[in-house]
Amino acid sequence: MELxxxxxxxxxxxxxxxxxxxxxxxxxxxxxxxxxxxPAHSGMAQGRRRSW
Numbered sequence: 001m002e003l004x005x006x007x008x009x010x011x012x013x014x015x016x017x018x019x020x021x022x023x024x025x026x027x028x029x030x031x032x033x034x035x036x037x038x039p040a041h042s043g044m045a046q047g048r049r050r051s052w
Contacts, residue, residue, distance in 0.1 A: 001037035 004011060012031035014022050025031050 001011070011034045012026065013034050014025065014031055017025075022031070
């Protein structure tokens with residue numbers, strides 16, 4: 001995250017949807033900018049095995 005911020009790259013939050021929808025929301029200024037990284041591995045299965 002720090003590397004992206006240092007390069008001037010902004011990161012935005014969007015859950016689900018399409019790329020087209022994300023671009024539309026971005027152009028309308030409706031996406032929330034993320035300024036802080038989440039804790040490491042917070043989006044993972046939290047130690048539970050996945051059954052693929």
